[in-house]
Ligand code: SF4
């Protein structure tokens with residue numbers, strides 16, 4: 437175990453855990469946007485910034501990727517931390533003016549948009565955190581989406597913005613997206629789902645008749661697990 441202090445509170449944390457995990461395990465709240473417990477942290481939004489002190493040196497680090505160290509003194513709400521988080525939110529608001537999630541975070545932290553950061557109306561709500569790409573690649577295992585272009589034009593989507601031949605319509609990307617950028621629509625009856633420009637036929641549960649998963653997703657699960665397809669037509673509620 438590693439001994440450190442967070443906001444002057446003496447705590448012990450498991451070696452290899454992050455400051456964010458150590459804080460949360462001890463009831464210390466640190467704001468996050470791009471962090472997801474089940475995915476590898478990308479450290480891209482910087483909203484979880486905290487100030488650390490080692491010896492006489494202090495510096496700002498990203499708490500969702502920075503690991504705890506023996507004797508570290510962490511401050512989660514110093515003046516410098518509040519300033520950095522405010523700046524991060526102003527930049528995020530300028531990049532994604534349509535994102536309600538970012539606006540709500542800014543409101544909660546009393547941060548106002550700044551005229552010096554010109555709003556960019558074309559970027560949608562994406563903060564380029566990579567969570568959707570990672571869940572698709574590492575958890576689902578299909579790699580239907582990725583990043584195109586570089587710098588200011590960088591964006592997430594399917595190759596050549598065409599409906600993907602490997603996407604199974606599971607919606608995991610929309611589920612983990614912290615800003616609601618990924619749109620997933622379902623028909624009124626629930627028999628169709630549209631995501632990344634591709635329409636999926638939904639399968640109905642054998643027990644309750646509710647449409648519950650794309651047919652392509654069930655075929656993929658059957659292929660991966662060896663469970664016969666006809667054994668998969670039961671929704672979670674009826675299982
Ligand atoms: S679409 Fe959402 S999850 Fe994917 S990179 Fe953008 S903000 Fe992150």
Ligand code: FES
Pocket residue numbers: 467468469470471478479480481482483484485498499500501
């Ligand atoms: S939550 Fe840590 S960088 Fe986004």
